Amino acid sequence: MKSLLRIAFTFSFLALVMSCGNADDDVSFDFGDGGLGQGQPVDDCLNLGESDLVLSIQDQFTELPGKVSIFFKVSDTQGNPVPGLTANQFTIYEQGRNDDCFNTISASESLARISPNSQIFNNNTLLVLDLSNSVLSSSLDELKSASTSFINNVMPEIEDAAFQMAIYWFDGADELHALNPLTSSKTELIAAIEGIDDNISNDPSTDLYGAVIKASDIADDLLKDNIANETIGAVSVVLFTDGTDQASRYTEASALKKVNEANSNISYFSIGLGAEIDTQVLADIGKTFSVFAGNKEELESTFNDISFRVSQLANSFYLFEYCTPKRDGSGVNNLAIQVTDGNLQGAVQTKFDAKGFVGGCE
Numbered sequence: 001m002k003s004l005l006r007i008a009f010t011f012s013f014l015a016l017v018m019s020c021g022n023a024d025d026d027v028s029f030d031f032g033d034g035g036l037g038q039g040q041p042v043d044d045c046l047n048l049g050e051s052d053l054v055l056s057i058q059d060q061f062t063e064l065p066g067k068v069s070i071f072f073k074v075s076d077t078q079g080n081p082v083p084g085l086t087a088n089q090f091t092i093y094e095q096g097r098n099d100d101c102f103n104t105i106s107a108s109e110s111l112a113r114i115s116p117n118s119q120i121f122n123n124n125t126l127l128v129l130d131l132s133n134s135v136l137s138s139s140l141d142e143l144k145s146a147s148t149s150f151i152n153n154v155m156p157e158i159e160d161a162a163f164q165m166a167i168y169w170f171d172g173a174d175e176l177h178a179l180n181p182l183t184s185s186k187t188e189l190i191a192a193i194e195g196i197d198d199n200i201s202n203d204p205s206t207d208l209y210g211a212v213i214k215a216s217d218i219a220d221d222l223l224k225d226n227i228a229n230e231t232i233g234a235v236s237v238v239l240f241t242d243g244t245d246q247a248s249r250y251t252e253a254s255a256l257k258k259v260n261e262a263n264s265n266i267s268y269f270s271i272g273l274g275a276e277i278d279t280q281v282l283a284d285i286g287k288t289f290s291v292f293a294g295n296k297e298e299l300e301s302t303f304n305d306i307s308f309r310v311s312q313l314a315n316s317f318y319l320f321e322y323c324t325p326k327r328d329g330s331g332v333n334n335l336a337i338q339v340t341d342g343n344l345q346g347a348v349q350t351k352f353d354a355k356g357f358v359g360g361c362e
Contacts, residue, residue: 045101053346066361081316118162133204146303153307172205176214208245209255323361
């Protein structure tokens with residue numbers, strides 16, 4: 001993999017707007033907040049107006065003879081991901097040492113494109129299922145059907161090593177049981193779900209808070225592994241339960257502390273079933289998005305709702321690349337990227353060093 005020139009910059013923002021429970025919709029536009037480093041809003045001379053979209057840069061790197069690559073996530077000001085953008089929706093502005101303001105760089109002349117990001121990005125999903133006695137005795141078939149639908153909706157039709165899912169389950173034991181390790185195989189995941197029977201657990205209690213804590217630790221370890229491999233990662237933790245914590249091994253405060261202090265690239269989704277759940281607790285656990293099914297017949301539709309959100313989130317990361325006209329000797333140049341989506345727009349500003357840049361970029 002190309003050597004990454006880590007920029008010192010991120011926007012910290014809190015995830016998706018919630019429905020059926022949670023509404024964690026505050027978005028921070030603070031730059032240089034200690035996440036991935038420093039950054040700045042676009043220069044006033046561009047006169048782009050108020051932003052409706054947030055471009056959260058994860059990484060940037062350059063490649064001779066003159067390519068600039070920026071990897072970022074796009075969301076709206078409520079934290080909702082914006083998937084499906086194309087290269088022609090981006091405008092590039094550059095400012096060199098001799099420019100009073102930024103000059104627009106033609107997207108066509110610069111060969112601007114959205115490129116596959118699998119070499120620098122891993123998207124992992126952890127599906128965490130409550131298989132305590134109440135589920136096994138009353139809604140197992142519906143849970144298996146809903147989980148299968150979730151897998152079909154989230155995993156790509158064609159296997160892609162950059163998109164993987166693992167399945168875990170919990171009961172009353174002090175353990176988050178692995179049903180299937182991380183894999184890009186949809187067939188393998190579905191087979192694991194189909195293999196669940198009502199004899200899988202011998203502890204009828206529910207260690208909900210322990211499951212949250214352990215799943216958070218697994219997600220954090222995945223991000224650390226990505227960093228060690230010079231790869232950017234995002235993890236979605238999707239937790240289902242039909243009740244409250246009964247094991248009382250861990251506290252609600254300790255579980256929510258894990259969620260609230262988690263890396264910003266870990267998203268939390270929760271699905272609750274029935275009348276015995278604590279909707280506020282599940283909304284707090286599922287700070288990214290939470291949904292509740294009143295009965296088992298509604299379970300598949302709620303799983304489908306979550307799968308739509310997880311897919312949107314995964315597809316809101318972009319690797320944008322273009323060939324700059326700047327050449328060796330121009331030094332460090334300012335770069336601004338603006339994106340438009342219908343009536344919405346947003347922009348971000350960073351820098352790149354044109355050392356060694358010559359013509360011939362393709």
